[in-house]
Amino acid sequence: MPVPRTIDRDARKAQLASAVWRIIVERGIGAVSVRSVADEAGVVVGSLRHVFPTRAELLEFSARLMVERATARILATPRSDDPVEFACAIMRHLLPxxxxxxxxxxxxxxxxxxSPALPSLVEIRDYATREVEELCHQAVELLTARPRDDTSLAAARHLHALVDGLALHLLTQPADADSTWATALLRAELASLTARSP
Amino acid sequence: MPVPRTIDRDARKAQLASAVWRIIVERGIGAVSVRSVADEAGVVVGSLRHVFPTRAELLEFSARLMVERATARILATPRSDDPVEFACAIMRHLLPxxxxxxxxxxxxxxxxxxSPALPSLVEIRDYATREVEELCHQAVELLTARPRDDTSLAAARHLHALVDGLALHLLTQPADADSTWATALLRAELASLTARSP
DNA sequence: GGCGTTCTAGCACAACCGTGCTGCCAAGAT
DNA sequence: ATCTTGGCAGCACGGTTGTGCTAGAACGCC
Known part of the structure; x- marks a missing residue:
């Protein structure tokens, strides 16, 4: 049985996904179409549709790969002896x-x-949210050195909301604006968690 | 000089804007087109375009009216003797x-x-952000009863991020899910601000 | 070399988009 | 009653969208 030429499908998918990201960042989600993505990736629509038959599959994969990349980057954070600095380094990866x-x-x-128009992406988003929530729980555990209870649950939720709110504010300011305040705020919050623990 | 019949343009504009909101909530921003909005509002495209000649003007007005409504609702918050409860009541208006x-x-x-595709809406968004930021500053001032300095600025930014992060999380959970934890978290944060002040 | 399969390239179609434009209607001032 | 003008209804055009489909090109295996 002959085995004809095959491209690296995973590499091709990643190439197309990064084209999707570029368009979202530069022109907004509304500008993402099979044609614009194919153009941006330097392939023709036929080739794109050979890998992603429908637009929904393209977006779904792009979203999933993004979550994977973020997870990998966080897991690759070098350990540090200082708990606050370690937690801060991890949380910084969640900020833009x-x-x-x-x-x-x-x-x-x-x-x-x-999400109302693309229900298949909701579960990806929810998965990512749960991952970040778990990360916040671990950060609280690390800093307070206590098991999970109601107060640590509240602390984790607080941290989670703070991080996402900071992310939102950093996103609405220019990419090259000063953002040291955000890190400082985050570090202060993490430090206060250790201080509060007995 | 004859003066022919006139409709209440402001009422018509508000009617169309609320149709825009409904579509955004139910079907996402991508589903907002002059035709879908006209349908939702129960008018024909020609009538819509008589009031809003272009799609951009329609969206711009809808966004601006939304900010106005929110501002009005916040200003209408009944005063309370308890500073924490008063601040909490105001901040709750910022949560979905x-x-x-x-x-x-x-x-x-x-x-x-x-925003990349609709630059005219960026300034509206920035205006709303500044308003909320100012609100947070006032809340911090009210609770700590001290003038603005570096620490109160950081506290306001903290509060602002927390509120927007909470809003994000409330939005991603179903509209009818339990949301008492968010109010509790907010109240605790506001209470801790008064506690920290001398 | 020939075969078979994967990949590429692109046409076609129906649907939808924003917007320019043209009549038609109704109502109030004269 | 007529005239003027704001509002209503809708057609038309050029563009873009997602997707089905077909024909050819490139390559690994026999």
């Missing part, structure tokens, strides 16, 4: 401070804004 | 706890997500 994470958050927001 | 405020926040988010 660099082009990559900025794109990730922008895509995340686009998913929320378009 | 009821259909109206839910729609407002959803529209706000849609504006952010589509």
């Amino acid at each position: 401070l660099e082009p990559d994470s900025r794109a990730e958050f922008e895509v995340n927001l686009a998913l929320i804004a378009e | 706890l009821e259909p109206d405020s839910r729609a407002e926040f959803e529209v706000n988010l849609a504006l952010i997500a589509e």
Whole structure:
């Protein structure tokens, strides 16, 4: 049985997904169409549709890959002896401070804004939210060195809301504006968690 | 000089704007077109375009009216003797706890997500952000009873991020889910502000 | 070399989009 | 009664969208 030429489908998918991200960042989610994405990726529509038969599949994969990338980056955070600095380094990855994470958050927001029209993306978004929530729980556990209870649950929710709110504000200001205040705020919050623990 | 029949343009504009909101909430920002809005409002495209010649003007007015409505609702908050309860009542208006405020926040988010494509809406969004920021400053001043300085600025930013993060999380959960935890979290944060002041 | 399969390239179609434009209707001032 | 003008209804046009479908090109295996 002959096995004809095959391209690296995963690489091709990633190439197309990053084209999607670029368009979302530069022109908004509304500008994402099979044609604009194919153009941006430098392929023809036929090739794109050979890998992603429908637009929904294209967006779904793009969203999923984005979550994977973010997860990988967070897991790759170098351990630190200082708990506050370690937690801060992890949480910083959730803020749109660099082009990559900025794109990730922008895509995340686009998913929320378009969720009524794209129900298949809701579960991806919810999965990502649960992951971040779990991360906040772990951060609280690390800093307070206590098991989970009602107060630590509230603290985790507080931290989660704070991080996402900071992300929202960083996104609405220009990419090159001063953003040291956000890190400082985050570090102060994390430090106060250790201070409050007995 | 003859003066022919005139409709209440402001009422007509508000009618069309609320149709825009409904579509954003139910079908996402991507589903907002002159035709879908005219349908939803029960008028024909020609009539809509008589009031809003272009789609951009329609969206711009809808966004501006939304900010006005929110501002009015906040200003109408009854004063309370308890500073924490008063601040909490005001901040609750910024959370998507009821259909109206839910729609407002959803529209706000849609504006952010589509800002690359609709630059004219950016300044409206920025104006709304500044208003909320100012509100947070006033809340901090009220609770700590101290003038603005670096620490109160940080506290206001903290509060602002927390409120917007909470709003984001409330939006991603079903409209009828339990949301008492958000109010509790907010009240605790506001109470801790008074506690910290000397 | 020939075959078979994957990939590429693109046409076609129906639907939808924003917007320019043209009549028609109704109502109030004269 | 007539005239003037704001509002209503809708057609038309060029563009874009998602997707079905077909024909050819490129390549690994026999």
